[in-house]
Amino acid sequence: MESTVVDMAANDAAYDALAPDLQSLVIDQTEHQGQVALTCKAEHQRQLLEHFRNEQGYDYLVDVTAMDHLGMDRPERFEVVYVLRRIGASGHQFRLHVWLSEDQAELPSVFDLWDSARWGERETHDMFGIVFQGNPDLRRLLMPEDYPAFPLLKDYPLKGAGERRQFTRVVPRGDQMVEEEPEDYPTSIGRGMHTPEYEEEVRRDSKPR
Amino acid sequence: MGLESLISGEGFLTTTVNSIVNWGRKNALWPMPFGTACCAIEMMATFSGRYDISRFGAEVVRFSPRQADLLIVSGRISLKMMPVLQKIYRQMPEPKWVISMGACASCGGVFDTYTLIQGVDQFMPVDVYVPGCPPRPESLLDALFEIQKLVGQERLDSGKHGS
Numbered sequence: 125m126e127s128t129v130v131d132m133a134a135n136d137a138a139y140d141a142l143a144p145d146l147q148s149l150v151i152d153q154t155e156h157q158g159q160v161a162l163t164c165k166a167e168h169q170r171q172l173l174e175h176f177r178n179e180q181g182y183d184y185l186v187d188v189t190a191m192d193h194l195g196m197d198r199p200e201r202f203e204v205v206y207v208l209r210r211i212g213a214s215g216h217q218f219r220l221h222v223w224l225s226e227d228q229a230e231l232p233s234v235f236d237l238w239d240s241a242r243w244g245e246r247e248t249h250d251m252f253g254i255v256f257q258g259n260p261d262l263r264r265l266l267m268p269e270d271y272p273a274f275p276l277l278k279d280y281p282l283k284g285a286g287e288r289r290q291f292t293r294v295v296p297r298g299d300q301m302v303e304e305e306p307e308d309y310p311t312s313i314g315r316g317m318h319t320p321e322y323e324e325e326v327r328r329d330s331k332p333r
Numbered sequence: 334m335g336l337e338s339l340i341s342g343e344g345f346l347t348t349t350v351n352s353i354v355n356w357g358r359k360n361a362l363w364p365m366p367f368g369t370a371c372c373a374i375e376m377m378a379t380f381s382g383r384y385d386i387s388r389f390g391a392e393v394v395r396f397s398p399r400q401a402d403l404l405i406v407s408g409r410i411s412l413k414m415m416p417v418l419q420k421i422y423r424q425m426p427e428p429k430w431v432i433s434m435g436a437c438a439s440c441g442g443v444f445d446t447y448t449l450i451q452g453v454d455q456f457m458p459v460d461v462y463v464p465g466c467p468p469r470p471e472s473l474l475d476a477l478f479e480i481q482k483l484v485g486q487e488r489l490d491s492g493k494h495g496s
Contacts, residue, residue, distance in 0.1 A: 267448070268413045275447050284447025288412055291450075294419050294457040301423055 138162065138208075138218045141180055146172065152221075160218040169222045170232045173206065176220070177237040182208040185234070186217070188244030190224075190252045194278035201226040202254060206234075224254065233259035251276035351489050358402070358428070359484035360390040362477070365401030365425065367418060370408030372435035372467040379470040391477055398424040403480060405473075406459075407434035409442070410450045422457050430483065432476050433459040436466045 139153055139162060149172060152163035164172055176182040186207035193201055202224040209217040224231060233256040235241040243265075245256040250265045253274035264271060271287065273280055293304040340346065364386075368376055379386050386392055395401040398421045410418055422431070433453055436442035439462045441451035453459060461479045463472050 271412070280447070282447065283445060288447065288450055289455070291415050291456045292419070293455070294422060296458055299427070 138176065138180065138182075138216070142175070146175060161221055162218065163221040163223065166222055166224050166228075166231060169204075169220075170234070172220060173208075173234050173237060176208055177234075180210075181212075182210050183238075184209040184211050185238035185240045185244065188241055188248055190248050190254055190276075192252060192276065192278045199223050202229060202252065204231060204248065204254065229253060230255045230257055232257050235259050250274070253277065351487075354489060355485050355487055358487070359481040361393075362391040362403045362430075362480065362484070363393045363395050363401045364391055364403045364405050365395055365398050365421070366405050366407070367421065368405075368407045369410065369414060370435075370437060372407035372438070375467045375470055376405060376407045376434065376473060379473045384470040384474065386474065386477065389474065389477055389481070398422070399426065401425055402429050403477075404429065404431045405434055406431065406438045406453055407467075409437040409444060410453050411448050412450070415450050415453070415456060418453065419457055428484075428487065430460045430480050431458060432461050432463060432473070432480065434463045434473060434476070435468055436464065439464070442466060 138160065139147065139150060142150070149164050149168040150162045151165065152161075154161050154163075162172075186209050187205075188207075189205050191203045191205065193203060200223040204222040204224050206220040206222070207217065208220060209215065222231065229252075231254065233241065233245055235245065235256075235258070241256075242259065242261060245259045246262055246265045248254055249256060249259075249262045250267055251274060256262065263269070267275065273285060273287075275284070290306045292306060294301050295304050296302075366373065366376055366380075368374075378384055380392070380394055391403065398404070402425065404422055404425060406418065422429075433439045437444065437449070438453050439459075441449050443466075445451065450456070454462075460483055461476045463476045465472055
């Protein structure tokens with residue numbers, strides 16, 4: 125029976141197959157438990173992905189996601205992750221990590237290389253606010269369409285910024301139901317996480333358990 | 334000797350309109366299941382053979398709110414789902430009752446996060462809460478009995494659902 129564990133020896137394949145000029149674009153190469161990750165800068169993301177798709181036959185984009193390294197000692201705030209796989213005998217899989225600055229949180233879309241990028245990029249935009257230029261459909265995916273924030277950012281409060289309390293109430297009045305506007309809660313949108321206002325809001329919002 | 338022998342021939346009984354309407358309503362509740370999470374599994378078990386909610390007259394499960402008078406909210410309600418739930422509630426004809434089943438629907442449960450409503454009763458009326466994570470079918474049946482008690486106390490000329 126063929127093992128599903130990725131062959132360790134094949135793991136450098138993606139990097140080794142790169143021409144020397146492309147190898148110089150890879151600024152870091154790590155391996156953890158048989159999983160290889162290559163790292164590059166934002167400006168080289170499109171060039172490398174095109175190469176992996178067209179020259180090396182990585183025909184399946186498993187996922188696009190991101191990490192927010194706010195407050196950590198990293199080159200940039202955002203790290204966008206592409207998980208690439210070859211469908212076929214080797215089934216080889218690796219990740220391409222792309223450093224992305226907070227000031228210019230934009231990357232070219234790769235939906236023309238892999239159709240599955242449409243969904244991954246849309247979700248990453250929904251959660252982190254990263255813009256994938258050229259993606260035709262970056263509407264909200266998981267969050268409501270009018271949601272004002274990007275909830276997986278580290279400076280977004282864990283309990284939200286008041287959105288979950290701002291619904292119209294349906295209350296019985298005599299023989300009919302009427303709508304009441306929600307109470308006016310001040311929210312901590314845009315104020316960062318550890319301000320006194322936010323701490324106060326968390327305290328007010330905490331329920332006895 | 335059954336009721337038939339008592340009312341056969343010239344038999345009659347005396348009651349009030351209020352009593353007989355309440356008697357009819359509480360023994361023929363039509364639930365609208367709003368299952369969004371694992372509580373819905375227990376709700377389905379309550380509806381089906383082993384626990385058999387039809388023993389208590391509530392077996393006509395309606396998937397259109399326009400035909401139901403008991404809304405069973407069983408599961409987590411997210412930001413995106415709350416307007417839907419409110420719309421469904423408002424589509425139900427009066428009189429109507431609501432069971433908030435399980436910890437999540439009643440208070441958010443363990444999910445104290447940006448995306449989850451911390452209790453549907455903040456934004457719509459709830460008559461009976463069922464504790465548990467998830468509650469067993471017996472608990473939901475008990476909630477139905479509580480609803481039946483509430484229905485039995487209704488007055489046609491006044492009260493919460495009077496007109």
